[in-house]
Amino acid sequence: MNSRTDTPVTVIGLGLMGRALAGAFLRAGHPTTVWNRTTSKADQLVAEGARLAPTVADALGAGSLTIICVTDYQAVYELLGASDGELDGKTLINLTSGDSTQAREAAQWAGQRGAHYLDGAIMAIPSAIGTAEAVILHSGPRPDFEAHRSTLDALGTVTYLGADQGLASLYDVAGLAMMWSVLNAWLQGTALLRTAGVDAATYAPFARQIAATVAEWLPGYAEQIDSGSFPAEVSALETDARAMAHLIEESETVGVNTELPKLFKSMADRSIAAGHGGEQYPVLIEEFSRPRKN
Numbered sequence: 300m301n302s303r304t305d306t307p308v309t310v311i312g313l314g315l316m317g318r319a320l321a322g323a324f325l326r327a328g329h330p331t332t333v334w335n336r337t338t339s340k341a342d343q344l345v346a347e348g349a350r351l352a353p354t355v356a357d358a359l360g361a362g363s364l365t366i367i368c369v370t371d372y373q374a375v376y377e378l379l380g381a382s383d384g385e386l387d388g389k390t391l392i393n394l395t396s397g398d399s400t401q402a403r404e405a406a407q408w409a410g411q412r413g414a415h416y417l418d419g420a421i422m423a424i425p426s427a428i429g430t431a432e433a434v435i436l437h438s439g440p441r442p443d444f445e446a447h448r449s450t451l452d453a454l455g456t457v458t459y460l461g462a463d464q465g466l467a468s469l470y471d472v473a474g475l476a477m478m479w480s481v482l483n484a485w486l487q488g489t490a491l492l493r494t495a496g497v498d499a500a501t502y503a504p505f506a507r508q509i510a511a512t513v514a515e516w517l518p519g520y521a522e523q524i525d526s527g528s529f530p531a532e533v534s535a536l537e538t539d540a541r542a543m544a545h546l547i548e549e550s551e552t553v554g555v556n557t558e559l560p561k562l563f564k565s566m567a568d569r570s571i572a573a574g575h576g577g578e579q580y581p582v583l584i585e586e587f588s589r590p591r592k593n
Contacts, residue, residue, distance in 0.1 A: 305329075306362070306447070306450045307331070307332065307361055307362030307363075308324045308331050308364050308450060309334070309352070309359065310324065310331065310332070310365075310367075311333075311334050311358055311366070312334075312369035312370075312374075312395075313333060313335035313337075314340075314370075316394075316421060316425050316428070317335070318340065318343070318344060318425070319425035320394070320428060320454060321333050321349060322344065322347065323428050323429035323453050323455075324453050324454075325344065325347050325349055327429075327452075327453035329453065330362070331344070331348070332350045332351075332358050333351055333352065333358070334351070334354070334358035355378050355385075356385050359379075359389060360385055363389055363390055364392070364447055365390070365391050365392070366392050367391065367392070367393050367394065368394040368421075369395050371395060371396070372393075372404075374395070375393060376408065379391075386409065386412040386413055387412065387413030387414070388413060388414075389413075389414050389415070390414070390416075390447060391409050391414045391415065392417045392418075392451075393405060393416070393417070394420070394421055396420070397468060398468050399465030399468040402438075402468045403464050403465045405464070406418065406439065406464040415439075415440070415443040416439055417437050417439035417440075417443055417444055417464070418437070418438055418439060418465070419436055420435075420467040420468060421434075421435055421436075422435070422471070427455065428455060432455065433455025435454050435456065436458050436460055436470050436471065437459050437460065438460045438461055438462070438467040439462065439464045440462055441459065441462060444459050481510055483559060485503075485510075487555070487559050488506055489502055489506075490556065491549065523579060523581045524584050530578070530579060531578055531579045533579060534579070535577050535579065536571060536576050536577070536579065536580055536583070537576035537577065540564060540567040540568065543564040546560040547560045547564060566583055566586045566587075567583065569586055570582060570585065
């Protein structure tokens, strides 16, 4: 990583992730100031060379770049709201988990106090911070991101998404939807195979191969979604729906939960009823794009 080491950095919030962020900056050679309500959480970082700020205002005044990673957005306002003057001219990168509306509101709040604001999301566990495996998403004005990109490189694989501060949060939850969907599908298959005495470890390599194969379809399917045209190049949705029915029947026969495959089929059935049975699977984007009526 080509991180500059002369840029001072402040990290506010020293939970597991905050400590990992501060540690990565220290290892990259950045002068690092930290603050946390419970000061003992800074002990190891101080031993490694960090400076513990006595107040939030002091922490903000230590440099032009502040990373905040706390419990929620309300905590961000509570901690920084009493230090309005200290935000003027600073760059604030908020890596606190939240939604896109909160991110956009926080950007407006920070801007009113003279701060440059980037919102972010961490797609990694604390132990991966500082390695290429840690993907850190950022959204906000590009000049503000580029001004600190070399410093942020200390944290991992830094990715810029666009000027809309809400994008990092949206990508975050979209990634979680992907993660849980893959895991739930694998668990469904594992439950089926266990009824025949096949253990999870035996099934996992096959499931991984299927997941990798499906992932290869995504760019082509994305072109269909973006163009709004869904020719059945591989199979028609009505064909997929028949396979879904088979999955439901098999699950019922062997005594496995059917909630997940029934959800698949209910969405496919609605799309087929709307006249899309002869189109390809991505046509279901229309079902995913509208809220479900109760």
